[in-house]
Amino acid sequence: MSHSKLFTETEISETLNILHTPAVASQMKQLTVGIAGLGGLGSNAAVSLARAGIGKLVLVDFDRVELSNLNRQAYLLEHVEMLKTEAIADIIRRINPFISIKLKQNTITEQNCMSLFKNVDIVIEAVDGAETKAIIIETILTQSETIPVIAGSGMAGYGKNSIIKEIKMKRLILLGDNISEVAPGVPLMAPRVCIVANMQANAALEILLGEWK
Amino acid sequence: MIEVNDTPYDWFTNMNMYNLLKIMGYTLKNPSVLININNEVIPKSKWDTYIIPDNAEITVVNLLRGG
Numbered sequence: 001m002s003h004s005k006l007f008t009e010t011e012i013s014e015t016l017n018i019l020h021t022p023a024v025a026s027q028m029k030q031l032t033v034g035i036a037g038l039g040g041l042g043s044n045a046a047v048s049l050a051r052a053g054i055g056k057l058v059l060v061d062f063d064r065v066e067l068s069n070l071n072r073q074a075y076l077l078e079h080v081e082m083l084k085t086e087a088i089a090d091i092i093r094r095i096n097p098f099i100s101i102k103l104k105q106n107t108i109t110e111q112n113c114m115s116l117f118k119n120v121d122i123v124i125e126a127v128d129g130a131e132t133k134a135i136i137i138e139t140i141l142t143q144s145e146t147i148p149v150i151a152g153s154g155m156a157g158y159g160k161n162s163i164i165k166e167i168k169m170k171r172l173i174l175l176g177d178n179i180s181e182v183a184p185g186v187p188l189m190a191p192r193v194c195i196v197a198n199m200q201a202n203a204a205l206e207i208l209l210g211e212w213k
Numbered sequence: 214m215i216e217v218n219d220t221p222y223d224w225f226t227n228m229n230m231y232n233l234l235k236i237m238g239y240t241l242k243n244p245s246v247l248i249n250i251n252n253e254v255i256p257k258s259k260w261d262t263y264i265i266p267d268n269a270e271i272t273v274v275n276l277l278r279g280g
Binding site: 138172178179193 | 244245246249252253254256257258272274275276277278279
């Protein structure tokens, strides 16, 4: 079923104008967000930005959906074994089929990072590996002069709402508790991962809509 | 005097990144450590030559797996 047949672009657009104000809704449509990794952080941040009416998403992940992802990632049972890029595109199209989506099946490295995200306004770092997180942050901050990065670090387990924090640096916001690493007996679970994912999406809007000081 | 993660430390001439990492208890070239000095992230490619200025305000973050 083509989801674009359910409602017209004008109907969706006017609804977002009423909800978000025309000023914010039209500004949102001009923005491009890059998301590095489509796991618990990236898939959930992508869904929130899609609901917010973001203009374009550049979505990068090399992996396929597994059953073990469904405890925290935005995917559904029918997506198991699909590429995460294709699966998240399916979900986004069911929320708003008029969001422009660019999918890239890549492992992110120091060498390809800038070309993957060359035309984005901001990058949400949402990969699993700590070393890759550092590579993405350092590469974008040093090789681009304008693109901010919103990174996540420390979101395993459950509870402890009050220790999740935001560290703001120049063109970098780090979200998470910076303590809770994934470990045996300390798994990633939907509530806490989704909190950090949505803090990342929220921080991206704060910067892009010009509220960030 | 420098400030690392809001704690003051003594500064000395030619203080480098490896001195800083040692103070913070990290091993050399720990790949997931991020060092922000005077509001600028210093990439690992510059760690070998970077000299920490006196009065530097420093944030050292060890990024954690999970995402």
